[in-house]
Amino acid sequence: MKSFALFAALLLPFTLAAPVEERTDEEMVRTPAGIRPISKVHLVPEGGEVRLVGEEIHLLDATGSVLHVATNDHAKVGMSQATATTSGAEPEETGWVAYASWLNEATEAISSFATSFTVPPVPEDNHDQTLFMFNSIEPASGDAILQPVLQFGPSAAGGGAFWSVASWYLVGSETFFSSLVKTSAGTVLNGLITLTSSSGADFNYDVTFTGITGTALTATKSAELVWATETLETYGVTTAEDYPAGTLTFHSINLAMTSGTPETEWSTVSDSADKLITTVVTQGFSNAEVEISFPQA
Template identity: 30%
Template sequence: MLLLRFLLAALASNIGLALTPVGSRPSGGQIFVAPHGSRAKQVDHNMEIFAPNGTLIHTFVNVMPGSASATKERRSLLAARQSLSAAQASTTVIADPANVIEAYNTSFTVPALPKTFESQIIYLSATVVASNQGVEFAWYRCVLQYGANAFWGGPFWTISTELELGPDGSLLVVVGDGFNPRVEVGATIQTSILHKDEGDDIFWYEATFNDQPTALEVGWHTPVGKVVIGLEEEGVTQPSEYPPEPFTFKDTNLTMTRGAPEVAWDVPSDSTTGAYVTVDVDGAVNAELTVHFLN
């Protein structure tokens, strides 16, 4: 889970040409903040991070499946991720080089603030999941997050693009141009995660908000085959700490090279939070999914 205080503290300072961690996560991984327009590229079992000018600014070492030790560590990370408070829905497709996920789009309205703020973090996202032979190893997502910070004030809602990597669960965060990622209640936000063909042997993806310039491009050796929508939370102890109304992901569309796939959204029955997800309109075209808060 991204800790907002670390993100905003990093955004308040200049980001240099080398990434340094700005905080840590409950799973044990570190949080890094990269410049807007950065690229993340898989090279063997590593993930290399490049600044907008092409300069290599960081390498995440051994974060891709391969060795037995890396797989063991990845399973430990998955157990840690599953221990977070979460309510989600997902769907999986069979993707190959000739038929990849070309676009994953959804939209939502920024909800009203919770009635009570007790330092909780509420985290709503649309995610694509990278995997290899059934082992999930990276999560690339568009995020709407609620929280507060001593520097910026708050509480309020913010948006960011994130890439979570293993085996230690490190998190790379990029926000839009400028230093304030805040969005206002009632604003309509459209998120898109798009495949970008560059004619090489890498499958590139770019995430955007409201058709703004891409904050972070990510490239893997294999195409992604799973998408997720949902909520994660940290520190919620009572119903008034949730938004007062349900939160709906609208106009949710999944498009592959050969068109819209036949899919159904799966909602696990083991939600670990005081919220749950319903599939109001199923499928890959104009699907609608709602997060309901127990308040």
């Protein structure tokens, strides 16, 4: 009897020790870099900025006070992780599904990148899908992207079954966005990204929808941004009717350089299986035009 009691006493500490489980219930939200933990997503207050400081990312308010600091893990975003999973007749697109791109290989930097486009009709069906449409610009490393974004559906910035706009800056695994402003079909948008200054390897940029208050965002001490794109990105699409009818036309695409003019030829990626077709209507750096056809075009 004594030996059994001794065995039970020795076993007791081990039977009481429960394994520590890692939490996996953090809310996940949609962003133009995919599905991300909500703790990695941050609103940039009006007049604030996102500043890269060595291997850190600082979120500042309009007074220059630091609101948040994160480590830059240099995770790939934008075109570097642009993959789409499709299923032919029944689309289930995730990510960049149709886009045009151009890489600046000149020694001069892009000083501004403007694109105009008209907000499409509201999709016929609503399956809680999210559609992102934007012009954007990225560094050669592919670990950041700056973009003025038209959105239908929900995202980390808000939204729903209506069109809205905001500017986004994604750096590694961290996501930053401006206020989300509701808009409507037929509105002509102008997404503008501007190089405001540079010093050595540090480049400072502003992004906004021209004339729409609250959509401005500032990114400072960035690497030079060299990849320009015109993009359709989607999440949660289940039927062709989850897209608007017709086409999306990015027009008045104008690229300016710090000096000279670039030789610009846009390349395209399409999802032919799901009838999402990207076409360069007009090549070049001045008044170029890119069209993306939806399945019901």
